[in-house]
Amino acid sequence: MPLDTPAIAVSNLTKCYGPVTALDGVDLVVPPGVTYGFLGPNGAGKTTTIRLLMGFIRPTAGTARIWGHDCWRDGVKARADLGFLVPADALYPDMSGAALLDYMAGLSGKPPALRRLLLDALELGEDALQRRLNTYSKGMKQKLALTAAIQTRPALLVLDEPTDGLDPLIQRAFEQVLSDLRSQGATVFMSSHDLAEVERTCERVAIIRDGRIVAEETIGDLKGRRRRMAEVTFAGEPPPGLDALDGIDVIEREGARLVLSLEGAVAPLLRFLGNRDDVVDLLLSPPRLEDIFLGFYDAHPNGRANGAEPFARTPAPEEAIRR
Numbered sequence: 001m002p003l004d005t006p007a008i009a010v011s012n013l014t015k016c017y018g019p020v021t022a023l024d025g026v027d028l029v030v031p032p033g034v035t036y037g038f039l040g041p042n043g044a045g046k047t048t049t050i051r052l053l054m055g056f057i058r059p060t061a062g063t064a065r066i067w068g069h070d071c072w073r074d075g076v077k078a079r080a081d082l083g084f085l086v087p088a089d090a091l092y093p094d095m096s097g098a099a100l101l102d103y104m105a106g107l108s109g110k111p112p113a114l115r116r117l118l119l120d121a122l123e124l125g126e127d128a129l130q131r132r133l134n135t136y137s138k139g140m141k142q143k144l145a146l147t148a149a150i151q152t153r154p155a156l157l158v159l160d161e162p163t164d165g166l167d168p169l170i171q172r173a174f175e176q177v178l179s180d181l182r183s184q185g186a187t188v189f190m191s192s193h194d195l196a197e198v199e200r201t202c203e204r205v206a207i208i209r210d211g212r213i214v215a216e217e218t219i220g221d222l223k224g225r226r227r228r229m230a231e232v233t234f235a236g237e238p239p240p241g242l243d244a245l246d247g248i249d250v251i252e253r254e255g256a257r258l259v260l261s262l263e264g265a266v267a268p269l270l271r272f273l274g275n276r277d278d279v280v281d282l283l284l285s286p287p288r289l290e291d292i293f294l295g296f297y298d299a300h301p302n303g304r305a306n307g308a309e310p311f312a313r314t315p316a317p318e319e320a321i322r323r
Contacts, residue, residue, distance in 0.1 A: 005032070005068045006029045006030060006065075006067075006068075007030045007031065007032045007066065007067065007156050007189070008028065008029070008030035008036075008053065008064070008065070008066055008156070008187075009029050009030075009063075009064075009065045009068075010026055010027060010028040010053075010062070010065075011027055011062055011063050011064075012027065012061060012062035012063070013025070013026040013028075013052060013061075013062035013063065013064055014026070014059060014060045014061040014062050015045075015052060015059055015060050016060045022045050022048040022211055023048055023049060024210070024211040024212050025061075026045070026208070026211070026213055027213065028049075028206055028213060028216070030187065030189055030204075031187075032155075032185075032187050033182065033186070033187055034182070034187060034188075034203045034204055035178060035179075035182050035188040035190070035202045036187070036188065036189050036190070036202060036203070036205070036206070037190060037191075037192060037198040037201070037202035037204070037205040037219075038189065038190065038191040038192075038208065039191070039192065039198060039206070039207045039293055040191075040207060040208035040209060041193075044209055044210065045208050045210075046160070046191040046208060047191070048211075049208070050158060050160050050191065052064050052071065053071050053158060054071070054079070054084055055071050055075040066078040066079065066082065066156065067081075067156070081154050081155040081156065082156045083149040083150050083152065083154035083156070083157045083158070084157075084158050085145055085146060085158065085160055086148065086149070087145070087160070088138060088141035088164075088165065089141070091133050091141055091144065091145060093133045093134035094132055094134065095132065095133055096129065096133070097130070097131065097144050098129040098130060100133065100144065100148060101129070101148055104148040104149075104151070105151060108152045110153075110154075111152065112151040113151070114152070114153050117177070118146065118147040118150055118151060118177065119147060121173045121176070122143040122147060122166075123143075123170060123173075124147065137165075138165040139165040139166055139170075141165075142162075142163075142164060142165040142166055143166070146159075146162060150177070150181070154186070155185075155186060155187065156186070156188075156189070157178075157181070157186060157188045157189065157190070158189050158190075159188065159190040160190075160191050161191060161192060162174065162190055163175075163194060163197060175197065175200060175201050178201055195288075195293055198219075202219060203218060204217065204218050205218075205219055205222060207293060207296050214296050215296055222292055223288075223292060227261050227262060227263045228266075228286055229259065229285045230259070230260040230261075230262055230266075230282065230283065230285070231260070231281075231282070231285075232257070232258045232273065232279065233257045233258075233279075233280045233281040234256045234257075234258075234276075234278050234280060235278040235279075235280050236278060237256065238253065238256060238257075239276065242258065242260065242269075242272065245268045245272060246264070247263040247265075248260055248261070248262055248268065248269060249261045256280070266284065
């Protein structure tokens with residue numbers, strides 16, 4: 001694929017279901033050769049975006065392109081070298097695992113060059129491949145669906161919740177597969193609820209809220225401009241003056257222990273503490289993607305974000321369509 005053409009380019013992408021706006025003018029560019037995370041709670045518009053990329057539904061307005069080809073008007077060319085993770089519950093239950101992999105490879109028109117590597121990494125054995133899918137557990141179906149999506153070494157992978165149902169060891173093995181593919185030039189676009197997974201795997205991330213992109217940056221830049229936490233324990237009463245330093249707020253006091261919130265460089269804090277001989281312990285935590293994500297939603301104890309609905313709410317019937 002041409003290196004100067006975005007793997008995915010979305011412009012003013014809008015999707016309405018009657019009075020419900022699932023996507024509201026989304027702009028997004030995924031450069032080639034990166035692993036790109038797409039984050040948001042249920043109902044935010046992640047799956048709707050992926051369905052538009054796959055040509056399953058037609059946009060109300062705007063465009064979605066893969067390698068420069070319009071996903072709706074020129075869908076065959078757009079998805080000619082794409083691997084899509086089919087939902088595990090949509091696999092053909094009467095097929096054997098091996099038959100389904102052969103069928104999916106045949107649809108792509110490419111040899112399954114990575115099949116054996118994936119089956120080994122995901123620990124899906126030959127005995128399982130000879131069984132019908134209606135005997136598979138959820139985790140086994142997910143392993144088979146991942147193998148089917150990746151086995152032909154596509155230039156672009158579109159993965160919606162790829163590690164759902166996988167145990168932690170298999171999840172880490174799959175992350176290594178993604179890392180190896182990216183190092184070989186593949187592009188990965190993945191949605192996930194597992195923020196730790198995204199932090200380990202992705203180079204860039206977009207956060208979507210109520211059908212709109214609220215942030216789009218590299219993981220490093222996103223974390224670099226957010227607050228981190230520090231915990232300082234003194235030998236006796238904590239000294240005054242810490243909360244007068246630029247970018248530092250004292251958010252908790254408990255005896256000789258202070259919990260601080262830091263914005264920007266840590267040098268002012270280190271200089272302050274370096275001039276004292278009563279510092280017993282210092283714990284400085286890096287900014288976590290989870291904290292950053294929740295910060296964009298301004299999450300409150302009841303799970304609401306600036307008036308938005310709770311993350312884990314049950315969708316209304318018309319909203320179930322867009323998820």
